[in-house]
Amino acid sequence: GIHPSIRGEVWEFLLGCYDPKSTFEERDEIRQRRRAQYAEWKEECRQLFPLVGSGRFITAPVITDDGRPIQDPLVLLENNPENGVIVPPQDIGAASINNNAPKVTDKKVIQWMLTLHQIGLDVIRTDRTLVFYENKENLSKLWDILAVYARRDIDVGYGQGMSDLCSPMIILLNDEADSFWCFERLMRRLRGNFRCTDNTVGVEAQLNNLALITQVIDPKLHQHIEHIGGGDYLFAFRMLMVQFRREFSFCDSLYLWEMMWALEYDPNLFWLYEESEETSPEEAKARLKSIRHYGKYERENMRNGAKNAEEPPLPISIFLVASVLKEKSATLLQQARGLDDVVKILNDTNGNLDAKKACMAALKLHKKYLKKVAEHESNFATSSVLLLHCMCLSIFILNPNPVQPNLSR
């Protein structure tokens, strides 16, 4: 794991906020620019809804579906976050639709305002056992960041689970704007899961991938899961949505996250995020890092990249779930007679899951999966190449290069 004192800063690198080769001055300049950008966005939100940035937030709706403002929404008052939402009795029933106030007509603004109370309801339930959130300021920081994010990323807005993803950023990074950007980078990886269309939610694609992997790795188990009505793998929904935050303790999940990001690390992340499409291929090529700068998982993907370059690589989190399933395979086959049993059996694991072991198992499974797929695709002796890789990669170490940026001046 990363030492807590530098964790926030390392996360910024792991998530691609900065180029690993950048100097302190370069990073500081970007940081200042981003802080100003965040302040600007936050101000825009405040103009739409004055509670943004006020240190207070709401847990009851402020607008109707058709854009009529609701008067006197139940506002969470400053004094008693730890006692839950204490609503002054005189406010009850006072919440009425204000017909005099101008109607909001911008659909996107309505949509944003409709999520604000949902964010509030989740913020007060996020990591509430941590002393950190006994401080009301931190709760409103969380609310502000999620509100600003929802306004900026209109396709995603706010979805339940995002508060779980954002909370650690606020704890690790002191500056609210820095936390926002770290969260924003994390969402670049995960926002697809939260995107909804008419009848699907993004994470479903990942659940389908999980089904495919299980089918390849453990066909018997897949068949059994399908047989008991779990073919959609919905029981893994939460693990993927909040990246195992509910399966691991707070500390363990942070450790797990940084391990996953290190394994998936791509040194070009910063540029990939930062740049528009205009960058010439030469420029991009000039920046290409040697393969040893990549995370171990990513390297494995690159080696296999030529074959299926048209599809984006599967995130390691799917292999993590798959390895948990695989580990519990015998029990699941024997005892799971319904989806409730599946959940129960998986929950039994959760308490005892070791982040490092889980990652190692995921890597192993990933390799096995690639191998099986390769075997399937051609019966050629690609396996000898893979065997070589197995030997090279048999020791589990996080590549130190990308996670040790130049922190000194």
Added chain:
Amino acid sequence: MSNLYGDYNQKIDYVFKVVLIGDSAVGKTQLLARFSRNQFNVDSKATIGVEFQTKTLIIDNKTVKAQIWDTAGQESGSMYDGSIWWGLGYRAVTSAYYRGAVGAMLVYDMTKRQSFDHMSRWLEELRGHADTNIVIMLIGNKCDLGTLRAVPTEDAQEFAQRENLFFMETSALESTNVETAFLTILTEIYRLISKKTLTANDEADPGGSSGLLKGTRIIVPNQDMNDKKGGCCG
């Protein structure tokens, strides 16, 4: 078979799937925790996706496994085109969620008027996806917060009557009516299902269901409102 809650190897006669729906933070997960494990979690978190709990109980000498599904309550979200949809937090889970459900609990927070006003929308979604014979119960939770009440019992009763629902006010915190509510809905499901079986078998022992009816009569506060069941409960 004399114990109330079955063990693992017990023969299960029936599995009843019951779904919990209602706005975010009305206490769905807490109701379930109270019923299945007699717990109340002060640090309860927002539900992500779908969670289940089961409890095995004996109804009319039959072993019934209640499989209760719990889900996130986020009411609205956005789509690619920026339009607003309404319904189960993550639409995709909707059909899987309602599939095979024989009972549904519509939960509102009696200190939050809007969560009650939304009941008709939840009901609409439920009726759009679930089996037509599904047994539905309206639950006004958090009745321990009596001084903050924003939904009069009569309003809820009237709504339940109009929509043909069972109704009960509960407190997951103080354990008020929680067991009763679940038992009511499960007993009613059992009654409907065994009646179906009876009809199918032409003649069978009516004593079983009449014994159940007694239970129904005691625990349902306004059983006569339900036309569908009027012949049996009235």
